[in-house]
Amino acid sequence: MVGRHAARSRRAALTALGALVLTTLPAAAAAAPPPVPGAQPGAARTVGAGQAPAQMLRAMQRDLNLTPGQATARLVNEAEAGTRAGMLRNALGDRFAGAWVSGATAAELTVATTDAADTAAIRAQGAEAAVVERGLGELRAVKEKLDAAAVRTRTPETPVWYVDVKANRVMVQATSERAASAFVKAAGIAGQGVGVRVSPDRPRVLADLVGGDAYYIDGQARCSIGFSVTKDDQQGFATAGHCGTPGATTTGFNEADQGTFEASTFPVKDMAWVGVNADWAATPDVQAEGGEKVQVAGSVEALVGASVCRSGSTTGWHCGTVQQHDTSVSYPQGTVGGLTETTVCAEPGDSGGPFVAGAQAQGTTSGGSGDCTNGGTTFYQPINPLLSDFGLTLKTTSASAGTPAPQDNAAADAWAAGRVYEAGATVSHAGLRYRCLQNHQAQGVWSPESTPALWQRV
Incomplete structure (x- = not known):
């Protein structure tokens, strides 16, 4: 179990993965290309988890009841676990049944499989194996x-x-x-x-008609800005689909004209983006506490059990954990699928606001139940499907100038910055083949050979 080993042992397991992960798998796994031996993925460094902003660490300590050291260790452990889980997912194929982290510092990674013969390979990766019935x-x-x-x-x-x-x-x-x-x-x-x-809880979307910060739709309903995005020469921001329909106009927190809903989907999905005028500039910033900001470096999806923090115009900055992905919620207005459930609290007006894990954008607030006085459950629309559906590029600290707009995922085999990749996807780059380990939108400086936390040579 990872939680019973020192950090040095966990790193050793990461380094040894390429040589060990397939050595004990049954013959049915032969179709899956074996991992190529190489250096430790260095996930924490690659996705910025080792340089978490102080505002995030303080909120994690408050909302997850952690010490400063535990908060820092948790982000590093979660990043490394995501890479290890991705490698095992690729190796196990159809036998893979999910992965999650646990423990105060998320030091324990569990990977589920439908075949007990995979247990040794999973443990060689420093994870606990759960043998289950269904993939x-x-x-x-x-x-x-x-x-x-x-x-x-x-x-x-x-x-x-x-x-x-x-x-x-x-x-x-x-x-x-x-x-x-x-x-x-x-x-x-x-x-x-x-x-x-x-449960008596009935989630509702979190827009309301109360004045305040963030942005207003057609001068009335209030929601929260999610993440800055670009499309061709247009700047804007991602937000919740239930906040406005295409063509609806927005004003900012200062009551100045801001932009227009360029596209919106709700229900089925809860996603939208607003194109802004020249008075507004896209930045990688997210509001934290006390007027301070944190910045996003990418959109690598967090595992179940990982910590996430949310910013909203009603309740500000709060943290919790991911409970499960791919959740369907039946709101009074209709059913929305593909949401992620969390323990983070939220209230009306927080809709559309950003969820982040470490330095990685996770999604935009959709709805929930409860409040930030008594606690509750909140769902978010994952950011990667939003970027892919609308052809948007996330504004990040790591995106180089001139990063191309996203392309159709099926249009080309070659890796391209701006494209959204799902775990298991394969690409070619510089004459070599790579398989994706974690869902993310490719950044200009994240080419496969330089980001072993996200790509595995095959």
């Missing part, structure tokens, strides 16, 4: 049936459903067992191990 692909197929059923029979009594990788099953949150049973039956998945969590 991640099978679980997602079950959840997709719930998504389809929600289109036909959406009900407020079953507002949330998701893949729970830790429990190796699909979960339905409902106001009663009866409501959950009816939903499962309508989806045709009775007897497929779907779990039920009974």
Whole structure:
């Protein structure tokens, strides 16, 4: 277990991965290209986790009840775990059933597999192995049936459903067992191990009509700016789709004209972007506490169990942890899929605001339940699908001038800055082949040979 070893042992396991990860896998794994031996990925350095801003570390200490040393160690451990999990995901193929981190400093990485023969290879990577019944692909197929059923029979009594990788099953949150049973039956998945969590919570989107900071839509509803983005020569920002429809105008916190919603999707997804006028400039900044700012360096997706912090115009800067990805939420306005559930609190007006993990952009606030007095649950729209769907480039500290706009993921085999890559995707670069380890938008300085935390030579 990683949590029982010193940091030096964990680094040694990372260095040895290329030589060890496939040595004990069964013959069925032969189709998966073996990792190439090489230097330790150095994920913390690559994604900036080792240089976290003081504002983030202070908020993590407050909201996650950590010491200063634990907060710093947690970000480094989470970054390294993401790379190790990506390598094992590629090696295990269809047998991969999910990964998550745990412990106060996220020092314990667990990787689930459907084949006990993979245990030695997983442990050689410094992770704990969980042998389970269903692969991640099978679980997602079950959840997709719930998504389809929600289109036909959406009900407020079953507002949330998701893949729970830790429990190796699909979960339905409902106001009663009866409501959950009816939903499962309508989806045709009775007897497929779907779990039920009974809760009175009914998530709602977090826009409101109260004046304050951030930006206003058509002079009335208030939401929060997410991340600065660019498209060709147009600057703007990503935000929540439920905040405005295409063509809606926005004004800024200073009541000055700001921009126009260029594209918006809600429900199904909860994403939008606003193009701004020449009075506003895109920056990699995110508001933290006391008027201070943190900056984003990229959009590498955090694992389940990882720490995340959120900024919003109503409640400011708060932190928590990722509970699960690929969550579907039935709001009163319709169902939204592909969200990430967190323990971070939020309130009306925080919608559209940014979630960050270390120096990496994660997503924009969608909705939730509870508040920042008593605690609650908040969902965010992951940033990478938003960037890909709308053809946007995230404004970051690491993006070099002239970074090209994103391209169609299927349009070319060659690696390109600005394109959004999902774990498992393969590219060619400088005459070599690489496989993606973690979901992210490629930055101009993140070419595959220079970012072993994100790309594995095949």
